[in-house]
Amino acid sequence: MVPTGSLQIPESPLPSSGKAIYFSLVIPTYKERDNIQRIVRILSQLLDEYIPEDYELIVVDDDSPDRTWEVAQSLTEDYPQLRVMRRQEERGLSSAVIRGWQAARGSILGVIDGDLQHPPEVLQQLLNGIEQGADLAVASRNIEGGGVSSWSVVRRFLSRGAQLLGLIILPNVLGRVSDPMSGYFMVRRSAIANVTLNPVGYKILLEVIGRGEVGKITEVGYVFCERKEGESKVTWKQYVEYIHHLIRLRLSTGILGRVHKQINFPIGRFLRFGLVGLSGVFVDMVILYLLSDPTTLALPLTRSKIIAGEIAIFNNFLWNDAWTFADVSMQQQEWHHRLKRFVKFNIICLAGLLINVLVLNLVFNFLIPNRYIANLIAIAVATVWNFWVNLKLSWRVTDVK
Ligand SMILES: Nc1nc2c(ncn2[C@@H]2O[C@H](COP(=O)(O)OP(=O)(O)OP(=O)(O)O)[C@@H](O)[C@H]2O)c(=O)[nH]1
């Protein structure tokens, strides 16, 4: 059974999953057919020694085309502590780990790669760390005893760059561990129970530290070994997802997260609206040049500006209708609806222009006697006005079917 619904770990194991135990180790796999048997054997041998009968291994496979799940399933006879989850609907490393933890029976939840790049021997030190009171024990490549065996200069550089970027955006998360990209760690269930985890991409550890109630952390050095079988799934997409994840965590945790929740400001939409606005500035400039420049049509300035401004407004309307507010305009595609939106948009933007001039004068005369700074402030105020009023009045669903 694959858990569904929100990505929340229950405070104690679900009664349906059986008797509670100490440690659950999730092994996310995708096309690891040639590794799965070996890793299960090695992990079982080690854990049988440290905590016999008090652990489980949970393979979470995303319906690998090489049928890793089938191979894993066939091992359960010899390894009674092994459970296998074959996911056919959801995809992705981070959610695989969380789904595994949701079904877990342990009070300590761990994760390890299925390709033998994480040395299993380190498990004991990680378990010791937890035993000594840590909420989170992370295997790290960046402390004493850690390293990467043969990464190219480029990959090392990218990895460090990603870490630096993360430190800038989320210092209170990335700053707590030396290897925030580690995919090999264990955490106390109580530290992450009852919060909705919502990771994008690969880096589940960021999510655990960012949203969980993690007190003490210990780290254990390890050397990231070479892959022997199977192939890497790391592509450029992971870097993009990583940045997306950082921004999302930044906006939803800490002070910013609380403010964000309170005012409930649609930040993504606003950014799109701002980008469209920039495109309008460009259109306005080009038309103004074509109409009024002495080397082109040389029309009077005011007349040129009115035409340029209106074309820019039309440009912005089209983009906003097709992109910024696409979800709303999709529901009302008839031409008279569009026309109505366009007229409203026009009026609101004109009012925005008045506000722009007003704020410019007020700020310049009474607050900051610098016309460019004053203008920037005026533009910002007018943009927020344009956005907010258009959001409330122009792009809203009026017909209830
Ligand atoms: N369930 C599941 N597992 C995944 C997915 N992507 C990767 N994995 C597994 O997650 C672990 C780490 O993935 P890798 O591709 O080895 O990533 P990596 O270790 O950072 O990179 P390499 O050094 O290139 O191996 C492996 O056990 C993969 O099989 C996925 O989408 N779903």
Ligand SMILES: [Mg+2]
């Ligand atoms: Mg790997």
